[in-house]
Amino acid sequence: MSNKTISSVGEFGFINIIKKKFALQRRNKQVSVPIGDDCFCFKSGGINLCVTKDMLVEDVHFKKEWTYPQELGAKAVEVNVSDAASMGGALPKYIFIGLGLPPETDFKYVEKIYQGIKNACAKYKILLAGGDSVKSDKIIISVTVIAVGGKNIVQRTGAKAGDLIGVTNTFGNAGAGVELLYKYAGKRKFNKEEKYLIKKQNSPQARLKEAGKIAKYLTSMTDASDGLYVSLDLIAAKAGANIALEKIPLSKELKNVFKDKQKQINLALFGAEDFELVFTVAKSKAAAVKKLVPTVSYIGEITDSKKVKYFYNGKEQKIKYAGFKHF
Amino acid sequence: MSNKTISSVGEFGFINIIKKKFALQRRNKQVSVPIGDDCFCFKSGGINLCVTKDMLVEDVHFKKEWTYPQELGAKAVEVNVSDAASMGGALPKYIFIGLGLPPETDFKYVEKIYQGIKNACAKYKILLAGGDSVKSDKIIISVTVIAVGGKNIVQRTGAKAGDLIGVTNTFGNAGAGVELLYKYAGKRKFNKEEKYLIKKQNSPQARLKEAGKIAKYLTSMTDASDGLYVSLDLIAAKAGANIALEKIPLSKELKNVFKDKQKQINLALFGAEDFELVFTVAKSKAAAVKKLVPTVSYIGEITDSKKVKYFYNGKEQKIKYAGFKHF
Structure with a gap:
């Protein structure tokens, strides 16, 4: 045995x-x-x-x-x-x-x-x-x-069918940065856009102010420390969700350094350590949240399917977990 | 350089x-x-x-x-x-x-x-x-x-000249246990008294109840995690202290396994991880403390000499730090 x-x-x-x-x-x-x-x-x-x-x-x-x-x-x-x-x-x-x-x-x-x-x-x-x-x-x-904690402690659970799924800023930068380091560190110099991505890996910024501003509107929240895919699983898996992959916000630096669309999405979903906020909010409050924090994008909606489903321009995609494993 | x-x-x-x-x-x-x-x-x-x-x-x-x-x-x-x-x-x-x-x-x-x-x-x-x-x-x-914390938070500082220095239980057991392990583990079986000392190393017990009972009487306290010598330095160094080495309580197991008196004292002073309480108390309260926690012994007195001095049966001894260095 x-x-x-x-x-x-x-x-x-x-x-x-x-x-x-x-x-x-x-x-x-x-x-x-x-x-x-x-x-x-x-x-x-x-x-x-x-x-x-x-x-x-x-x-x-x-x-x-x-x-x-x-x-x-x-x-x-x-x-x-x-x-x-x-x-x-x-x-x-x-x-x-x-x-x-x-x-x-x-x-x-x-x-x-x-x-x-x-x-x-x-x-x-x-x-x-x-x-x-x-x-x-x-x-x-x-x-x-x-x-x-303030008056509104926001937990990971609490998302309801019909809620929108919001995120702050852009995804995949930190994962892109670490990939560049693995591939090229010590071998060649990095250009400005690559340096931007590496800096996102080495110098993450917590979204504390943003979180405080919108807390009272939210039904759930987490931060994307282990990748957006994991975060979505944490807040949406019990209810279910439909995610529009093309709506996941990406930096121009990421898109310039990694031209392949599939690669961009993989970095956004499975690249860890972006430390952006991932949250849910009732549709009626979504505009107010966006107004308070203009870097917010909505990338999907909570359902009652008990599954997180991924779509690209309306077509469902098979996504398999491919992120960093701690062990 | x-x-x-x-x-x-x-x-x-x-x-x-x-x-x-x-x-x-x-x-x-x-x-x-x-x-x-x-x-x-x-x-x-x-x-x-x-x-x-x-x-x-x-x-x-x-x-x-x-x-x-x-x-x-x-x-x-x-x-x-x-x-x-x-x-x-x-x-x-x-x-x-x-x-x-x-x-x-x-x-x-x-x-x-x-x-x-x-x-x-x-x-x-x-x-x-x-x-x-x-x-x-x-x-x-x-x-x-x-x-x-209770009403009486007891800090490391607070000892005053004339206070007695008290400790709980016995010292040197954990240090003796680790020494036995270093010397003989895997080489020969341990006898009952040696096992007692090794257990003191591996299974320390926090003196939480004892501390709670006597807190209100104390002027300072710490626990002996890095050895009694270090603890005495922490609570007594600013004021000063006279320590009577012969009064440091030792277990019969320690005395039987390590027969040499000098060795016993070294283990008590520099053997780490006994996790016994080391405290100071005004003389007038010392008897009340001993009554509440009968395992208490008094081993010295706070002075105003700015130095921790060690005596053996009244004769001053030179003691040099010989404990575990973390780095």
């Missing part, structure tokens, strides 16, 4: 098994959003606190040669702020940094990581609340952020 | 530089205990929340061959609960688990880690609030715990 490995169980299989293991835990009345969303939220003295935790590991999530340490530090903050944003623009207040560092790491390098963390914290007025460092083989940045 | 590495800067040097970097951050009025204590504490709706974050890394903090996965999971919880305990018995409520796992890890092994986490959470009524897993070379367990 062969034993199962983490790799063979897969990340989502793994999470499901763990969830089951803890399912019998009593539900705490203070909990407003339980485990399984972008943040865990609980009430303290009537205030909703949203907590998120993310880990970046060298050679899995980043390579030292491809990212400046300042970018890395800032990114570690932004990806957590993005989780807070997707709860309806919860305001990040406190950050805890755990660093794993190989002993031979140049101290200046670590200082620059912290400089990036500091810059991003200053931007959002986040207070450094804790930090520990341990020895490790690879660089690990483990971040916890505590945010104060 | 040679560049400084993390190893050459050292853990405490590193923390000081980082603290300086963030020193200009504005103090937030909600913060009750800033970065630098066992927990960071802030007020939310009038309630004091205490947050702690710790990381365990394979082959740095544990070896797979020496610890059962259930023990490992439980230990990851206990060490964080111990941090909450040392703020005056703050009650742990929510836990966030970040796991780094090599893809080839046997899934059963990971399940057992989670079983250990679950058992320890059940013991303290802690709710699993978040979990993420990433690929890594070595097993990493990164834990964040949020606890609700």
